Amino acid sequence: MKGGELLLEELRKEIKLAIGCTEPAAIAxxxxxxxxxxxAPPHEIKVVLDPQTYRNALAVGLPYTSLKGPAMSAALGAFLSPQKELLLFADLDPRDAVKAEELFRSGRARAFFDSSLQDLYIEAQVRNNVHRARACIRHYHTNLVALEGPCLNHHNLKPVNWPEPPKSIWENTTFTELFHLASQLDPGKLTFLQEAAKTNLAIARHGLRKGSGLGTGRCLPHIARQIAAAGRHDFNWAGVxxxxxxxxxxxxxxxxxxxxLPVATLxxxxxxxxTSLLPVWLVAKGLKVKQDKAAQSLALSAAVTLWAKNKLGRLSRICASAFAGSWGIAAASLWLLGSDSTPVTRTLCNLAGSLSGIICDGAKPSCSLKVMVGVETGLKTALLTLQGLTASPSGLIAETVDQTLDNVASLARVGMAGADQVLLACSAAGP
Known part of the structure; x- marks a missing residue:
């Protein structure tokens, strides 16, 4: 299989629809x-999680309930079918959400984290008065690696995926190779990315109308007049x-x-x-490029985001939506403006000097503030590079973008190893 086909296969695998935050959905x-x-209905539910999954499920909203947290996510799972995977909240009846609240308040749905677990890990243990059952998801949010219980044969249930994560195209691909592969993909095979952008635009419109959550998006002024460019030469970058x-x-x-509402995850x-799809979609529309080029720009943004995310870790201590997302936005925007990989690599190094300090302190409404910073910095840093601004190698910024990303990844994986305990202690302390 050629490199472009491998990249396309990886992009398809990494774009999945989900309702709600992926960590609570994976717990459920x-x-x-x-x-x-x-x-049979369980008498008791217990989930054991890695610290980062636990952290990401603590403060994020759940459908049809004002309650939050990993134990409440587990309680909701008691009333859902696994068939829809990360879309399972779509089948949640508001009346069942009330029952889940009762299950949670009774103390029969509990959640714990194990500090020794360093990768995505979700183990659900359930029991009634007669039997016990267990399910384990690892590495990826839908990757069922273990399933035990008395009714496996009756329901034709079995673990379906990899006990260890398979090697991917991101492992040994340099940025220059990735840039070339992504920018040369057949646009006719990228319609799934355009559909993903449209899916995410639908929930964005809901947020703009309703002022959901923190309301960051709705507070940013008068969207309708922001994309007023008549063509390339009077393209309104500030508005876009x-x-x-x-x-x-x-x-x-x-x-x-x-x-x-569903979201296309990456x-x-x-x-x-x-973060990696919607801003690029708007830049492409503002520049009035053809649909084929717009589709390729989405592929480039998604590929660069995934390349960076693979190094940082599936659940990173650095905010990957702001950091890796800004890399995808900058790379795709510069490519739409006609740049090759050279100014893109300089831009990504510049971004490492500004956004690598944004910490992930869990999924929650204020995530939109970090996304706001990532989108703006990604776009503006791209323009600064076109004006000749280049940060010299120092600190995290190395001679190459590959080395720079390795430095940031080392900071996230090794240098910030103690951050999980501190962040969870802060969360436990409450407001």
């Missing part, structure tokens, strides 16, 4: 699998930048508040799917 999914294996921020933030606002993150 694991519980739903375990209960299907149990074959503000519009891109508003639309991306509005989608994140709605998603983080639990609005039950690399397991809905906010990443929003």
């Amino acid at each position: 999914l694991a519980v739903a699998y375990a209960i299907a294996a149990l074959g 930048c503000l519009a891109a921020q508003a639309v991306a933030c509005a989608a994140v606002d709605a998603r983080m508040s639990g609005v039950p 690399g397991g993150s809905g906010n990443q799917g929003i």
